[in-house]
Amino acid sequence: MTTTEAGSGDAPVVPFRQFLLKVHSLCNLSCDYCYVYFAADQSWRRRPGAMSLDIVRQAADRIAEHAREHRLPAVRVILHGGEPLLAGKAHLDELLTVLTERLASSGVEVHCSMQSNGILLDEEFLTLLHRHRVGVAVSLDGTPAAHDRHRRFAGGRPSHARVAEGLRLLNDPRHRDLFVGLLCTLDLANDPVETYEALLDFAPPRVDFLLPHGTWRHPPPGLEHRTIPPERPPSGVSPPDEPTPYARWLGAAFDRWFDAPRMETRVRMFEEVMSGVLGGAVNTEAFGLTPVDLVVVETDGTMEHSDSLKVVAPGAPETGFDVFRHSFTEALATETVRRRQSGLHGLAPVCRDCALVQVCGGGLYTHRHHPASDFQNPSVYCHDLAAFITHVNSRIHTELAHVTETPPEQPSALP
Template identity: 50%
Template structure:
């Protein structure tokens, strides 16, 4: 357990922020841990392989009474803040382990609870192994969008995304994706791929686009200054993750036609052109997301499990507390105050407004908390600079008179 003296628990003055006119944003995205176990044993999993082991003491599956209480709290929150749209993400573990009936009941409960003026978008993050036709028919009936984790071709995917007996899951995931992209393509939201430096970046990208995903999210392996990501030196020593992502960016950006969206690259370009970030991974836009675990406890964001035991906890639950109570938790506030949550060296950085300090979970250092640059700082600088130069070159070229090109 980390010391209570770490930032933001100690050092972030929420009362002073409020006195100065700052107000928190209400939660518009709810991550529902509908099932707390998984049918795979991925060796990089931040839920089961990280410092926080609280999953061992929580229910395997979210009980109906927790679902009902959560739906009621979200409806209360939507009414109190006049929300016109909320997103509910069915998550885990592996959410499909909850079963068709429980998943359908949960979706129905949320849709029935929310006020008529508030649209409820429901989506699901799955490893894809249990995507049967029967399961997909339920999601089609209830309009549930589906994102699938896939780490590239068979060799790349099966290096980490394995069953407990060591057997790879690639063939099962591809079968599930084939069902999804055949009769249920309208539900297909995209793929999530965790970057592995041992996988060829271009081969990985080209394997991912075989199913014509509408979007790909490339995720950096979770790590902190205390427990660094694989081969990410904490004392300089190159930018291996940037080089990997740059190879993918160049292949994606210079393709003769648009093959898919890549969220990380599109968000960086959007920010470079003066837009607002729509992702917690990059930029300074406030994050308005709350997590509910299987026992009904409210958590800041589950990726904080990589930091220390109990890092995501708020001390609140859906039975005894309103969502508004979580809005002023220091950890929630820290992810909504943008520039004020950055380390001193980040505030003077040339790419400050683009990088935004990187993913909040990647800033942790034992004894200091989260008031640090991202452990991926050199990689983010290198990647953003490369994308910036590429886009700037093309904008300058486009601005030239046709005869001078």
């Protein structure tokens, strides 16, 4: 695959800078929206439960090789699952020691973090993570009722209380520096302001809202009757007969965040969209045209594309490569990576001609899929994204106009 093949345009190759390691393939929760266990791709069933140290060593060596080859000053390693803490304290300690030792020789700066459901967080785990300088992000969907609607144990027991206990420990002054933030999957059944404020109760340094995964064949909740837009760009405001429930939800949460008298927390989605409408960079997988730079290593050492592709079809995330026989640079040549690094050239015509494309970027790659036209479509969230971006743009420019029109206070004449 060359840089000029179909869908890639003349985009240069962008090396991987984020390496997501599936250190454990099982989970202690059974979240009904999970793309790993309840989606089309069921490859987790044939993989080992935990990543062996041999695979960790080989993956680390491949990361070091990639960093040297592309002269990367820093890389990010993300421990993921399933639930990564299920690997256990002893194995996780050995795994992190191997990563540190193998990557130290590369001369590249390594930033390591973990995405966890928070259930198993305790003093011993946090002490271990301190020792290896691993940041922790936790999944939390808002209030107890909101969280427990989907994020339950296999037997149906709610999990919010256990997660809250882990978060309180993570928020202790001894461990607070490990706290990366909260990941919240949006649910239209939950009040957006209540959800945001419930997240604030844990004083997260950052919040990231995620749209539920869906495709044109299997639309997300609330968009079951949505059809692919015609071959013309949306005006920036959704048609009156096209509901935009996700834009309304995000707009209400954005207004609550934006109107706060002081910065309460950072919200990644909101900040990225604000940057985009002001003409700046948009560096997130769900928005903007920044080339993808993340690769997944499964517990068996196979290299895969983004996890979200598991909702598309069996085998959709596969690259055909593994860390024993292939370099990460070889994985850069796959059609999926080339398309996702090709900016405008990788988008459907309706997206390329849209006034909002620099901010929207066509939406998350997975959300564009349709069986008849592959990924050459706008996002199934197209109208919601357009309406939300337009809302943010309106709020920002109204605020800027207000600031410009308000005369500065005159200095006091009093001594």
